[in-house]
Amino acid sequence: MIDNTKTTQSSLIDKSQSLYDADYNLWLEETVKQLQAKNYEMIDWENLIDEVATLGRSEKRALESLLIRLFEHLLKVVYWESQREYNLDHWNGEIQTFRTQILKLLKTSPSLKPYLIEVFDECYQDARKIMIKRTGLDSTSFPSEAIATVEQALDEDWLPSRNSL
Template sequence: MTAQVPQSQTTSGSDLYEQDFYLWIQTTAELLKQKNFTQLDLDNLIEEIETMGRSEKRALESNLEVLLMHLLKYQIQTQRRSKSWQYTILEHRRRVQKALQESPSLKPYFDQVFDESYQTARRLAVIETGLDIAIFPEKSPFTPEQALDPDFLPE
């Protein structure tokens, strides 16, 4: 017995996409399971798949920025080091590592945005600490490998 497509027969795929996104997802999944490719809302499906890829990249970059900011704060503000900072370093390092394990093809992107992410992390550290930007090195004092190393904490 074949499962029914949840979509109303009177609603086109693109209309459903605009009216009820979750129902559109369920309908699209069911159409794919049934190999009913002719009724797929291809334009929106393609857009959603591309968006998913961009989303993965943004999440990786965001976690890298937070990781680098906390590594910087840990290195510069030795008197303020806390378990909370260590936790944040561990958590965001884990998120980056998990993203790279689940999608190894993101590794070149990680390498590509590392320096840019460091610059963002540097500016974020200035805001969080109130310290002058000149205190934070212009180039990352951490290598990409150190940033991902679960045993690395700056001296």
């Protein structure tokens, strides 16, 4: 019954509008069905290729976002002295969460490791800018060079301290 409803839904879509544009979820379901049936001539290849390419971009954006957030919290731990006593446990928890998420992403997509290395310094600079605005501290309060190596940033047992920097 559901398949008939979907077929009816797809036939009701304006012919000038593709299924992809009219009902994305239905397009996904129909594309999966066509792939499973090896019915390749019925595949909307242009949109499928775009979607697959977007998946890779999404993983890269997620990695960058997680790395920026990790650096923000590492910087907070060391340099935001006025908030440290009240927030340290929360910041440490967030650091662990971001590390875990990055490591899981790298585990499922190990080919992202070179990209992590490529954007590492840029992500640190983004986090540094965010922290300068968030804390109101002078830009000289935060090192211009990354406060961690890739290995340190992802090491669950490592936390920066002013003495180690």
